[in-house]
Amino acid sequence: MLGKPILDVCDLSVVRSGKQILEDVCLTVNEGEFVGIVGPNGSGKSTFLLSVLGILKAESGFVEIYGLPPTSRKLHRKIGWVSQAAANLPKDVRITVRELVRLGTINSANMFDWADNGRRERVDKAIKMTGLKEVENTDIGRLSGGQRQRAVIARALASEADFILLDEPLVGVDRDSRNSLLRLLDRLCHDEGKTILMVSHDLTAIRQTAHRMVFLEGSVRFDGPTKSFPDFQRLADLRGIQAVHGDKEVYWETTSNHKEEL
Amino acid sequence: MGLGIEILEILAPIMESLAPHMPGEVFPEFFTLEMFQRSMLAALMVAIVGGFLGSFLLVRNLALIGDGLAHVSFGGVAIGIVLGATSPLWYALMFSLAASILIYEMQAREILTGDASIAIFLTGMLALGLVVLRYYGVGITVEVESYLWGSLLLTSSEDLDLIAAISVMSFVLLYLIKDPLLATTVDPLAASVQGIPVRLIGLVFSAITAAVVVSMVQVVGTLLVTALLVTPAATAQQVGRSFRSCLMFTQVFGISSVILGLYFSAELDTGSGSMIALVSAVIFTVVVYLANADWLARSFASFRLRITGISIPWFERVARRK
Numbered sequence: 416m417l418g419k420p421i422l423d424v425c426d427l428s429v430v431r432s433g434k435q436i437l438e439d440v441c442l443t444v445n446e447g448e449f450v451g452i453v454g455p456n457g458s459g460k461s462t463f464l465l466s467v468l469g470i471l472k473a474e475s476g477f478v479e480i481y482g483l484p485p486t487s488r489k490l491h492r493k494i495g496w497v498s499q500a501a502a503n504l505p506k507d508v509r510i511t512v513r514e515l516v517r518l519g520t521i522n523s524a525n526m527f528d529w530a531d532n533g534r535r536e537r538v539d540k541a542i543k544m545t546g547l548k549e550v551e552n553t554d555i556g557r558l559s560g561g562q563r564q565r566a567v568i569a570r571a572l573a574s575e576a577d578f579i580l581l582d583e584p585l586v587g588v589d590r591d592s593r594n595s596l597l598r599l600l601d602r603l604c605h606d607e608g609k610t611i612l613m614v615s616h617d618l619t620a621i622r623q624t625a626h627r628m629v630f631l632e633g634s635v636r637f638d639g640p641t642k643s644f645p646d647f648q649r650l651a652d653l654r655g656i657q658a659v660h661g662d663k664e665v666y667w668e669t670t671s672n673h674k675e676e677l
Numbered sequence: 678m679g680l681g682i683e684i685l686e687i688l689a690p691i692m693e694s695l696a697p698h699m700p701g702e703v704f705p706e707f708f709t710l711e712m713f714q715r716s717m718l719a720a721l722m723v724a725i726v727g728g729f730l731g732s733f734l735l736v737r738n739l740a741l742i743g744d745g746l747a748h749v750s751f752g753g754v755a756i757g758i759v760l761g762a763t764s765p766l767w768y769a770l771m772f773s774l775a776a777s778i779l780i781y782e783m784q785a786r787e788i789l790t791g792d793a794s795i796a797i798f799l800t801g802m803l804a805l806g807l808v809v810l811r812y813y814g815v816g817i818t819v820e821v822e823s824y825l826w827g828s829l830l831l832t833s834s835e836d837l838d839l840i841a842a843i844s845v846m847s848f849v850l851l852y853l854i855k856d857p858l859l860a861t862t863v864d865p866l867a868a869s870v871q872g873i874p875v876r877l878i879g880l881v882f883s884a885i886t887a888a889v890v891v892s893m894v895q896v897v898g899t900l901l902v903t904a905l906l907v908t909p910a911a912t913a914q915q916v917g918r919s920f921r922s923c924l925m926f927t928q929v930f931g932i933s934s935v936i937l938g939l940y941f942s943a944e945l946d947t948g949s950g951s952m953i954a955l956v957s958a959v960i961f962t963v964v965v966y967l968a969n970a971d972w973l974a975r976s977f978a979s980f981r982l983r984i985t986g987i988s989i990p991w992f993e994r995v996a997r998r999k
Contacts, residue, residue, distance in 0.1 A: 468866075468869075468870055470866070470869065488872060490872075491870075491871055491872030492871075492872075494870055495870075496866060496867045496870040496871075497867075498864055498866055498867060504863060504864065505736060505738070505862070505863060507735070507736065507738075507914070508736040508862070508863065508920070509914055509917050509918060509919060509920055509922075509923050510859075510863065510919065510920045511918070511919040511920070513919075514859075514919055514920050514921065515863065517856075518856070518859060518860040518863060518864075518867075518868075519867075519871070521856050521857055521860050521868075521871060521873060522871045522872045522873070523871075523872035523873065523874070524872075526854075526856060526857040526873060527853055527854075552918075552919065553918075554918050554919065567864075567867075570867065571867070574871055
């Protein structure tokens with residue numbers, strides 16, 4: 416059973432430096448859903464996320480989260496943002512996992528508060544949930560890619576957000592950590608009741624975990640249950656890609672890093 | 678009577694009671710003579726706020742902004758002097774604030790990223806100062822020089838009041854915004870999703886930086902600002918394992934730099950600002966050496982074993998680590 420719609424995007428068009436990146440994108444994410452957005456590099460996945468967060472202005476169309484515009488102050492405790500940790504955390508800052516996760520508890524309402532107001536418990540809970548108890552006092556610079564990504568997820572969880580957006584969480588994460596990370600996301604969705612919107616160009620990962628898949632390339636080319644995600648032939652048709660080698664040995668051009676996965 | 682003098686009146690008895698325990702011939706006078714007490718207090722306050730601020734500057738990759746704004750302040754001081762101002766530091770404050778905010782905006786809008794905008798302001802305002810001084814026939818007088826190298830020992834009551842006001846205000850503000858500031862530093866996008874006003878925090882931080890740098894110009898001089906702003910924080914990063922411990926260590930290194938610097942400058946009769954800067958650099962070198970002693974000990978242990986055949990348990994243990 417799926418709940419009420421949490422994210423409602425309608426006819427979203429975004430132009431960035433004179434180039435049309437997104438055109439008439441429509442997408443609804445319901446409560447408790449795990450939606451994966453896939454697409455090749457430059458297909459507008461990140462642009463989509465940034466517009467959903469209200470950081471990029473849309474040319475036309477509208478975005479509503481919990482029935483509110485994305486810049487609304489009421490949303491601050493409801494959305495959790497998980498960035499590409501391996502790429503985005505500054506390298507030369509000495510900050511422990513605990514300190515990082517604690518940053519997630521800050522919001523516009525409490526940022527000047529001196530009192531704890533239950534922040535400690537929220538941090539403890541988030542650290543426990545992500546299995547980082549042993550490394551909670553370790554400098555994030557000394558963690559593996561997978562652990563660092565967990566720490567960033569824990570940070571989003573500490574804000575007690577119910578709707579979590581992840582941007583390429585699997586970049587710089589090795590194979591074993593990747594699987595446990597996906598299990599963690601699955602658990603967050605099923606046991607903790609979080610709604611998850613994950614963007615990745617790792618098609619296999621999305622297939623493993625998401626309930627629903629969206630193929631984005633400028634506009635939504637496919638949106639449906641993971642089971643019915645198209646095979647290679649139909650995907651190529653959707654993308655308007657011609658077979659390069661006739662009907663012998665067919666090779667579909669995808670993102671350079673993940674050729675084997677499509 | 679300003680804030681600085683009031684703080685001094687509270688601390689003077691404590692300083693005087695410490696004086697007999699202080700080593701050296703001249704150094705104890707820093708605890709007894711009011712003029713020297715003023716300079717010591719000014720240096721300590723600047724070191725405490727500078728260290729706190731520097732920890733954030735380092736993480737935000739702005740290590741050189743202190744140097745940049747100090748040179749901008751020099752341009753401001755020069756204009757103040759030419760206009761006949763009694764305390765040119767106010768001009769410095771104005772220019773420094775404007776430059777700091779412009780640098781922030783240029784970086785935030787990605788007009789120029791990284792150090793380039795700092796470099797342009799640094800040279801531009803320094804040049805303006807020099808040109809203005811020559812053109813109006815002031816030249817590099819003793820007064821001008823005192824802003825280049827600092828004139829800690831000549832800290833007047835008014836200077837102390839200004840430094841105290843800036844230091845106390847900056848410290849309180851910085852303490853108030855430290856959590857959101859760290860959040861915007863570590864991940865600006867996540868911070869803005871959480872509802873932290875990233876731009877406002879950045880602007881407030883820039884303003885604090887500008888003000889603290891101006892107060893430092895008096896103490897260590899334009900050319901040596903980085904010594905108290907960044908060096909203690911960078912030293913702390915060598916030993917700290919969390920942000921909180923880095924903040925603590927920064928204070929330890931900053932305050933020791935000031936006290937040891939004043940001691941050596943008093944005993945050896947050298948400039949106090951430059952001695953403080955030198956001491957902080959020496960502390961950095963020693964700490965870097967000690968923090969990386971593992972591999973030094975390792976190479977030393979293998980050297981000993983090979984040459985003398987004597988084994989020292991501690992070296993062995995260190996050598997076997999990793």
